[in-house]
Amino acid sequence: MIEMIRVGMADLKASRHPSILTTLGLGSCVGITLYDPKTKITGMVHIMLPCSKIASANTNRAKFADTGIVDLLAEMISLGANRKEIVAKIAGGAQMFNFTGPTNTLNIGARNSEATKQVLKELGIPILAEDVGGSYGRTIEISSENGRLMVKTIGYGVKYI
Amino acid sequence: MKSDIDLNNINSFHLDVLKEIGNIGAGNAATALAKLLNKRIDMKVPQIRVMKFSEVSDVLGGAESEVVGILLGVTGDITGNIVFVLDLLSARRLVNILFGKHIDEETEFGSLETSALQEVGNILAGAYLSSLSNLTNLRIMSNIPGIAIDMAGAILSVPAVEFGKNSDTVLYIENEFTYGNNSVVGDFFLVPDEASYIRLLNALGVA
Numbered sequence: 001m002i003e004m005i006r007v008g009m010a011d012l013k014a015s016r017h018p019s020i021l022t023t024l025g026l027g028s029c030v031g032i033t034l035y036d037p038k039t040k041i042t043g044m045v046h047i048m049l050p051c052s053k054i055a056s057a058n059t060n061r062a063k064f065a066d067t068g069i070v071d072l073l074a075e076m077i078s079l080g081a082n083r084k085e086i087v088a089k090i091a092g093g094a095q096m097f098n099f100t101g102p103t104n105t106l107n108i109g110a111r112n113s114e115a116t117k118q119v120l121k122e123l124g125i126p127i128l129a130e131d132v133g134g135s136y137g138r139t140i141e142i143s144s145e146n147g148r149l150m151v152k153t154i155g156y157g158v159k160y161i
Numbered sequence: 162m163k164s165d166i167d168l169n170n171i172n173s174f175h176l177d178v179l180k181e182i183g184n185i186g187a188g189n190a191a192t193a194l195a196k197l198l199n200k201r202i203d204m205k206v207p208q209i210r211v212m213k214f215s216e217v218s219d220v221l222g223g224a225e226s227e228v229v230g231i232l233l234g235v236t237g238d239i240t241g242n243i244v245f246v247l248d249l250l251s252a253r254r255l256v257n258i259l260f261g262k263h264i265d266e267e268t269e270f271g272s273l274e275t276s277a278l279q280e281v282g283n284i285l286a287g288a289y290l291s292s293l294s295n296l297t298n299l300r301i302m303s304n305i306p307g308i309a310i311d312m313a314g315a316i317l318s319v320p321a322v323e324f325g326k327n328s329d330t331v332l333y334i335e336n337e338f339t340y341g342n343n344s345v346v347g348d349f350f351l352v353p354d355e356a357s358y359i360r361l362l363n364a365l366g367v368a
Contacts (some may be wrong), residue, residue, distance in 0.1 A: 009318060010319035010325065011293050025224035025314020028322055048214065048318070048325045062216065063325055096319050097232050097307030108322055137315025139225055154311055 010063035012045035014075040022141040026092035028109035035147035041081040042144040045072045050115030065115040089149045093132040128161035183207035183334035189292035190285040208335040224314025231282025232306035237356035242320035244350040245282040297364035320352035
């Protein structure tokens with residue numbers, strides 16, 4: 001039985017093969033999975049906000065796209081992953097509530113996905129697949145066997161990216 | 162505002178005060194719901210939860226359970242979010258009562274049903290907040306409600322994200338309503354931001 005590792009909100013985990021990493025109920029948050037296909041070392045971070053600089057207190061680095069991805073990468077490298085081999089898949093960044101009022105300007109989901117892509121670009125990590133946006137929640141699961149990412153939704157079924 | 166209150170180390174006295182805030186707010190909301198449905202509504206003693214973000218998705222019977230969430234932004238002297246969450250069965254029962262159908266009739270959530278639920282959320286949240294406002298003498302208003310039918314974790318992450326800008330834990334004041342044998346279980350989550358939470362305690366003279 002392969003160990004299933006839960007990643008909570010504002011949380012990150014890295015693991016050696018064999019493992020399955022999962023995070024449940026992504027809304028406007030973004031789940032970022034990093035995978036080294038050679039060593040099969042896998043990592044996942046569940047970020048809530050785009051940038052650590054907007055917050056006054058930022059003790060939990062896994063909460064933000066900028067610091068969370070950097071920390072996850074470092075943890076995977078310390079487990080023996082090769083920096084050059086690592087590829088990414090991302091999911092989430094939905095807008096759960098549609099407001100007709102003035103609060104509409106704050107689409108944190110879209111800002112989270114944009115920031116995530118920007119950070120990965122700066123780190124030179126290619127994004128192999130993504131499933132972002134929309135207005136629905138997602139549960140994701142990555143297998144260290146092949147780096148396949150399962151995206152599960154309530155209204156749109158299950159897909160693999 | 163200078164205060165020695167730390168959300169990560171909240172004491173039991175402050176928790177009791179917050180619980181009482183939740184109790185009074187929910188009492189008013191329950192009365193509003195009872196009037197709306199013309200049924201007797203009971204409520205449970207509210208739960209106060211101070212949670213780490215990583216624990217948020219475990220509330221409400223699991224992150225993946227499908228629920229109806231009605232979310233309103235709170236503005237005025239305190240800011241934050243108020244979310245009214247119903248499981249699917251309860252939401253359907255509520256709609257059936259409102260529309261004079263048999264309580265367990267299979268009803269799809271079309272635009273009419275969702276807007277009815279949205280309005281119920283609006284009325285209940287309004288009752289909740291106005292009693293808070295009376296109690297604290299603070300000006301508290303709510304924005305237009307938004308509704309989502311989806312995974313509990315995804316819905317509750319929305320107020321958590323709002324809260325997350327300045328804090329690593331989230332404070333939920335959770336209320337539960339039931340009525341008769343045909344229970345409608347609805348949870349209220351009041352999620353003030355950290356400054357507002359201190360302001361609430363200050364207004365009650367306990368900070």
